[in-house]
Every structure is written in C-alpha cells, then in structure tokens.
Amino acid sequence: MRTERKRAIIAIDRRIALTGLIILAVWPMLIGMRNAIPGDVIDMMMAQNDQVIPRDPSAWDWSISLWTGELVSETIAERIPAMVGLLVFGGLLSLFLAAVLLTIGTLIGRITNTPAWLFRIRQILRLIFVSSGVSAPIFMLGTLFIVFPTIWSRWEFSVEGSWYFWWQIFFVSLLPAWLLVQVGHGELMVWSEDLGHNKWQLIRHVGVKLIIRLLKLIGAIIVITIPIEMAFASRGMGRLVIEAAVTRDYPLLFGIVWFFVLIVAIVKLIADIIETAYNHFSHCSVLAESEQREETSNMRIHKGWVVFCLVLVFITILFAAVAPQFAPYGYNEIILTERLSAPSPEHIFGTDNLGRDIFSRILYGTRMDLLAPTLALIPGIAINWGFGGVVPWAVFVGILIMLIFPFSWSLLAAYLKNMNNWLGDTLEDILMLPRDIICAFPWFVLGILLMSILGPGLLQVSLVIGILLVPRILAMMREMYQSPPEGKSWLYGVLWSIPIIIIFFMAGGILYTSSFSYIGFGIPPPIPELGGMLSGTGRQYMLEAPWMARMPSIFLTILMFIWVMAGDAVLEKLGFRSKAVWVQAVE
Secondary structure, X not given: OOHHHHHHHHHXXXXXXXXXXXXXXXXXXXXXXXXXXXXXXXXXXXXXXXXXXXXXXXXXXOOEOOOOOOEHHHHHHHHHHHHHHHHHHHHHHHHHHHHHHHHHHHHHHHHOOOOHHHHHHHHHHHHHHHHHHHHOOHHHHXXXXXXXXXXXXXXXXXXXXXXXXXXXXXXXXXHHHHHHHHHHHHHHOOEOOOOHHHHHHHHHHHHHHHHHHHHHOHHHHHHHHHHHXXXXXXXXXXXXXXXXXXXXXXXXXXXXXXHHHHHHHHHHHHHHHHHHHHHHHOOOOOEOOHHHHHHHXXXXXXXXXXXXXXXXXXXXXXXXXXXXXXXXXXOOOOOHHHOOOOOOOOOOOOEOOOOOEHHHHHHHHHHHHHHXXXXXXXXXXXXXHHHOOOOHHHHHHHHXXXXXXXXXXXXXXXXHHOOOOHHHHHHHHHHOHHHHHHHOOOHHHHHHHHHHHHOOOHHHHHHHHHHHHHHHHHHHHHHHHOOOOOOOOHHHHHHOHHHHHHHHHHHHHHHHHHHHHHOOOOOOOOOOOOOHHHOOHHHHOOOOOOHHHHHHHHHHHHHHHHHHHHHHHHHHHOOOOOOOHHHHHHO
16 A cells, blocks of 8 residues: 555544544533533522522433423424524535635736736735625624614514525625635635646636535534524524523533534544545646746735734724723713714714713723733733732743743644654644644634633633634644745744734634623623624614614724734735635634
8 A cells, every 4th residue: 555545544544533532522521611600600590590400510400401391402403404504505605605706806816917016906905805804793794784674674574484594594604705715815826827728627626625624614604603593583503502501501502512513523524534535636736836836925915015904903902002091981971861862073973872972982892802812812911910910920821821832832733744744644633632622612602601601701701712712823823834935944834923823813802702792791781892882782772873883893893804904914924825824713
C-alpha cells in the first residue's frame, strides 16, 4: 500500500475514533454542569413556575420536562423535521447564493484586474461587501426585517403556508452564503488567473471545498435557525431551546444540547472524511505557477486602507472610553415628561418609554459591548474587578491564560503538523481534542446553557465569552498557520496571527454579548447594551417609537462591521491565503 493512501486511511480512522471520544467526553461535561446548578437558581425556578421541585438536581427525573411532565425525547422528536428542513434547504440555498456571488465576483475581477489602481479599488469594495454581509447579527435582521414589518402591516400569516417556510430558508441561508464566499475567494486566490482548459477542474475543486466547509458550518447554521424561528414564531428546535432556557427547564435544555452535539459531531465527521478522500484521490494540477502566485500576492490591499480600518477601531474604543463624559444624559436618567419623544435637537436619537435619552444609552451600550470581550481577553482584569483593586498576579495569570497559553498550544500543533506524516497528523489531532470537544457545542447553545446557570451579569458574560472563544482562537491560529503567506514559513503564520486574533476575538465578543443580552441572559437592565436594547421595550414600542430599535441596530451593525473589516484588512495585508478566519469564530 502506498504511503499516501495509508496516511489517508489512517486519517479517516483517526477522525472516526476522535469523534467517538468527543461524544463520550461531552456526556460527563453535561453531568458536571447539571450538578453545578446553584440553589438560588432553583429557588428562582420554583418561584417563577409556582411549583416545588427538589433542590438537588440529581433527584430530578431527567427524562421528563420539569414543568410539563412530557418525555424529553418525544418533545425533541416532534421538532426534528422542522429543524432538518431548515438545515438542509438553507444549506443548499446558501451554496447556490455563494456560487452566484463568486461567479459575479470572478467576472468583475477579470474585468478590473488592470490597471493596478482599479484592482485595489475592487479589493476594497470586495472587503466592504463581504465584511458587511457577515457583520449584521442574525437576530437584528430578524427583528428589523421580519418582526417589525409584520407588526407594522398587522400581517397575520399562517405557519402552514409554503411561502412562510421558504422565507425562513432564505434568511437562514444568508450568513452561510457570505461565509462561503470568503472561503471560496481564498481558494480562488491560489489558482491561475488564466483558467484556460482547467476551468472545469477549478469549478469542481471550489464546489467540493464549499460543500466541505458548509458541512463544517453545521454549528453556525444551527445557531442561525434559533433567532429565525423566534422571529417567525416557528415550532422548531431553535425556538424550543430558547423556551427551555427562559423557563430553565433543564432536563429539556440538556436534552436539546446533547442532540445538537450529536448532530454537529456526526456532520463534521462526514465533512472530514470527504475532505480526506478528496485531498487523496483528487489529482488536480491547476494551481498557479509560483511566479504567478507571487505576482498576485504582491498586489495586496493598500496599506492606507488598513490604517484607515485600524483608525476606525481606535475611534470605537475612544467612543466607548469617553461615554460618561460625552453622553448628554445619564444612561438611566428618567424624564417622564419626554417619554417616547421622536429624534430632536435635544434628543438626537429620541427617547425610550421612560424618557431616557437613546443616544446616551447607545454610548454606554457600546462601552458594555467592548468591555465584556476585553474582560474575557484578559481574565486578570475581571479578577481585579471582583477584588475592587489592582491585583498584579491576577493580571499576569490572565495574560498567561488568554495569550501565551493559546499561542504556545497553537505553536506546538503547527510544529506537529509540519512533520508532514501520519504521526504528526495524529499528535496534532490529539493535541486539538479539547478544542474539538468545546467546538462540538454550537456556541450560542452552549452560551445560553452556561448563562442560564450562572445568571446575567457583565462578569458572567465575560467568563462565557472566554470559554467559547479560547478554543476558537486555536481554530483561527490553525487556519492561518496552515495557509501562511507565499514564501513564508508556518512559524510566520503563527507569530503574525496574534494581532489578527485579538481583533477577531473582540468582534466575536461583541457578537456573543449582544446575542446573550437580546434573549435576556446578558447584561441586565437598566444597564444598556446594544443587543438588549433591541428586545423587551424595544420590540414592545416598535410601532409607536421605531427609533428605539432602529438606532441600536444601526450602531451594533457599524460596530461589528468595523472590527470584522479591520481583521480582514490586516489578514489580507499580511498575505494570508485563507479568508476563512472569521468563519471559525461563528462555528
């Protein structure tokens, strides 16, 4: 048996074995979280549902719902068909949309490849287009483009209509399509500009890579279905997980989480098998010549645009830092005589139902959205916050955990991968096993499970962000050291991934913070947070005072857009061939 074929078979066997280990490892993790439910949360559950349950979670019957008494397995089984339909058809539509966008982009690219100034303008426009597509949180799109038009038009729709199902599929497919465009663009960059007789091989290659990436995005697509089902009032698994979390029906919630982990692990295993088989049996030889690739790699995005993006990032930080001094009103300053006032010179963004100035609350909300991931980035700051003073050892430990530890971990994994044999591949997969275990949970599902146990609060959100993003930091670094700039070593890829990782970490933290607050598990009122301002009274007064939801949505989108675009700009300027780094944060 040839060495390469033997290596491919070992890789497939290894992925099957590791998937089994992932599934086995998740079970004791869930049991540990089950036993960690605090007594005060159980007291709140009994008061909220007006029922008496044992204070010891191990005494519960975990096969039935706490509040309805229905079997967890039957409740989940009823929702599976709706979820599978959204996942399958949404995935297929996202593939189609990505193919159309990539085709249009390729045609535009060939037309505008020369002169150089036109090529650079096209690069910037593509960066803006793609970054804007992946920056808008899906819950915000659902609120503004589904809930608001429905309320405004007083449109009573039937959940049985076919159009209802296809509208859900359309919204589910949007974010995966944009993410696949990023992946496809990265694949196209390493091919020759002159496709010639290889164009059909190129189409096949990119198509297979997009299918593989789509399967690996199963966790992200599951997350997307949750706010879409909430917006459409659909009876799917996404809505069920939110209802279980809000009522803290832990047997049902844990059952749903376990089901999602099984789906993610199995689908990712299928993707890994397809990828291994394709890489082994495919004999495509249409990569560009090294001279052509070097010429293309030199035509990177202009340095001035990178500086402009980083300046915008600095402005958002400054914007949040000076919020108390710059805000014309306090974030909770109530003026009942001016409640629900439209935008005016006195209140440029209007006021809410309590007469609080929305512009001031947006300033403070931006501060919260940046502060939460900052505390997660350096846990020592969070420890200092808890102590009420500066604890030098806490800062040191925080930096060690969040920067040095992931960097060293990725460096070792990159070294093992660089051995370029089956032993190095096996050792790298074993080293990355803890990351794979955490990433088997869809990030939003694991996040609301942890937040329902910990309770709302800034430090709790920061802790959960750290738990969710640390393994994804490793995935981002892995993505970059496996596709270093042309002519650079894997070590260059690991070292220069650090500034990109910090930017994407903050962008992911903003997304996570706003998502948790939107469903009531993040920053608690009256402290403003941009995602939280979209829910609650923001939706309740959507007709009477649409600016209450519109203004926070605009600022949240701009904030996400700036950080994601800055990360993509630095990524391209440094010459990394992979464009799928941000994809890792939302998987």
